[in-house]
Amino acid sequence: NVMTNLSNAYASDLLPSKEGEDLTKCFLLRVVNILLHYIEKTFDDKSKILDFHHPHQLLEGLDGFDLELSDHPESLEQLLVDCTDTLKYGVKTGHPRYFNQLSSGLDVIGLAGEWLTATANTNMFTYEIAPVFTVMETVLLKKMCGIIGWRETEADGIFSPGGSISNLYGILVARYKQYPEIKARGMAVLPCIVLFVSEQGHYSIKKAAATLGIGTDNVIEVKCDERGKMIPAELEKNILQAKRKGQTPFCVVATAGSTVFGAFDPLHDIADICETHKLWMHVDAAWGGGLLLSRKHSCKLSGIERADSVTWNPHKLMGVPLQCSAVLTREKGLLGACNQMQAEYLFQPDKVYNINFDTGDKTIQCGRHVDVFKLWLMWKAKGTYGFEVQIDRYMELAKYFYKVLKKKDNFKLVFDAEPEFTNVCFWYFPPRLKHIPKSFERDQELQKIAPKIKAQMIVEGTAMLSYQPCGDKVNFFRMVFSNPATRQTDVDYLIDEIQRLGKDL
Numbered sequence: 001n002v003m004t005n006l007s008n009a010y011a012s013d014l015l016p017s018k019e020g021e022d023l024t025k026c027f028l029l030r031v032v033n034i035l036l037h038y039i040e041k042t043f044d045d046k047s048k049i050l051d052f053h054h055p056h057q058l059l060e061g062l063d064g065f066d067l068e069l070s071d072h073p074e075s076l077e078q079l080l081v082d083c084t085d086t087l088k089y090g091v092k093t094g095h096p097r098y099f100n101q102l103s104s105g106l107d108v109i110g111l112a113g114e115w116l117t118a119t120a121n122t123n124m125f126t127y128e129i130a131p132v133f134t135v136m137e138t139v140l141l142k143k144m145c146g147i148i149g150w151r152e153t154e155a156d157g158i159f160s161p162g163g164s165i166s167n168l169y170g171i172l173v174a175r176y177k178q179y180p181e182i183k184a185r186g187m188a189v190l191p192c193i194v195l196f197v198s199e200q201g202h203y204s205i206k207k208a209a210a211t212l213g214i215g216t217d218n219v220i221e222v223k224c225d226e227r228g229k230m231i232p233a234e235l236e237k238n239i240l241q242a243k244r245k246g247q248t249p250f251c252v253v254a255t256a257g258s259t260v261f262g263a264f265d266p267l268h269d270i271a272d273i274c275e276t277h278k279l280w281m282h283v284d285a286a287w288g289g290g291l292l293l294s295r296k297h298s299c300k301l302s303g304i305e306r307a308d309s310v311t312w313n314p315h316k317l318m319g320v321p322l323q324c325s326a327v328l329t330r331e332k333g334l335l336g337a338c339n340q341m342q343a344e345y346l347f348q349p350d351k352v353y354n355i356n357f358d359t360g361d362k363t364i365q366c367g368r369h370v371d372v373f374k375l376w377l378m379w380k381a382k383g384t385y386g387f388e389v390q391i392d393r394y395m396e397l398a399k400y401f402y403k404v405l406k407k408k409d410n411f412k413l414v415f416d417a418e419p420e421f422t423n424v425c426f427w428y429f430p431p432r433l434k435h436i437p438k439s440f441e442r443d444q445e446l447q448k449i450a451p452k453i454k455a456q457m458i459v460e461g462t463a464m465l466s467y468q469p470c471g472d473k474v475n476f477f478r479m480v481f482s483n484p485a486t487r488q489t490d491v492d493y494l495i496d497e498i499q500r501l502g503k504d505l
């Protein structure tokens with residue numbers, strides 16, 4: 001039973017070793033108990049979000065938590081202690097007051113899905129070894145393409161290791177569509193191609209340009225308005241300028257839900273420009289894609305149905321456990337043509353089943369982790385309406401947060417308008433700074449406030465939210481809602497906590 005002491009038992013005694021059954025059950029139940037205890041602590045708002053230590057302290061070994069690897073095996077009992085320590089020194093990203101990233105929260109159904117996925121331990125490259133998961137992937141891709149507004153029969157896509165790779169796929173396919181010869185002959189046969197993204201776009205667009213050999217110099221950043229939305233007239237101007245310089249525009253990346261401000265680019269205006277100049281339109285909806293599930297708010301992505309490719313990360317607003325990202329393409333077959341190599345030891349043409357389900361060749365990967373089951377199980381568990389309710393609640397919380405902050409004179413909103421998404425950006429002014437008129441000197445002081453408050457928050461483990469400068473705006477906090485555990489009381493607590501930690505700064 002679970003109370004057996006495992007100090008004299010080792011991994012080698014577990015299945016598949018003979019008579020390993022009981023020990024395996026006992027060990028795994030002990031692990032599950034550790035996880036169940038952690039899950040309870042995660043949702044307990046009286047527990048600390050983290051027990052912060054510096055990297056050197058972890059490396060030196062905390063209270064016997066020795067990260068070094070040895071020649072000899074540890075007992076199963078010791079491994080259970082290692083599991084407990086690993087969670088002890090981590091960050092409870094499912095805690096009600098964890099607001100640090102766009103991906104947050106811990107969904108129990110998603111967790112169960114991930115446990116099953118790990119137990120199934122298979123690879124997505126062929127139907128042959130992942131029959132259920134590859135078919136589930138096609139069902140999910142069809143569903144997501146339908147929600148975008150494409151005809152489900154035509155559309156295509158793949159689940160990738162993250163939003164940055166999904167964006168890379170979008171740009172890769174855009175370039176291949178325009179210049180298919182690049183696959184065999186490389187960049188030498190291409191003119192100087194350029195792509196466009198707003199200055200608030202994600203840095204993964206530049207990463208993709210560097211990785212694909214396009215060059216970051218050939219990523220043209222388009223000016224945004226004060227809310228962080230791309231200005232269509234600026235895009236048009238940049239495109240004409242590039243053409244005059246002898247560059248060849250081929251792709252525009254629109255952002256639906258920018259990382260810091262949660263801004264939605266005007267997709268119809270951008271689609272019009274892409275149509276005029278015959279440019280591929282990729283929409284980076286890694287963060288905003290989930291809003292398509294809300295009948296009340298999906299209008300913010302109106303025009304997305306005109307895109308040629310879309311990035312959408314269910315591991316963000318939909319709260320699917322990391323990782324779960326999809327790149328969706330309107331033209332069926334293009335992803336495959338762009339990436340397939342038809343390795344004969346995996347993608348034999350003479351298999352017993354319909355080899356269209358051998359999706360591995362659509363990717364730039366070979367082995368690919370099963371990221372779809374947890375999403376499929378959550379969708380079964382919640383229904384589309386279940387996601388909608390959850391997402392609409394985040395939007396309400398963001399509105400509430402904005403309204404409360406607006407009335408507090410030691411908080412200042414970066415944009416004094418109701419939030420378009422769940423991002424709310426603001427400064428906190430300690431009383432000392434409140435009465436100093438805006439000046440370079442005051443900004444120099446204000447710049448230090450958020451980092452100091454955040455540092456103390458982390459040390460005390462009471463809350464976590466991120467801060468950043470942006471352009472001429474000195475460090476400001478960014479609140480985001482995408483955590484199902486967050487309640488209104490957590491919002492009130494956060495505001496009080498910022499004031500408690502900041503009042504004497």
Ligand SMILES: O=C(O)c1cc(=O)cc(C(=O)O)o1
Pocket residue numbers: 100101102103104202259315316
């Ligand atoms: O998946 C995430 O949680 C995520 C991805 C980002 O690129 C940026 C951020 C962020 O700024 O919180 O979060």
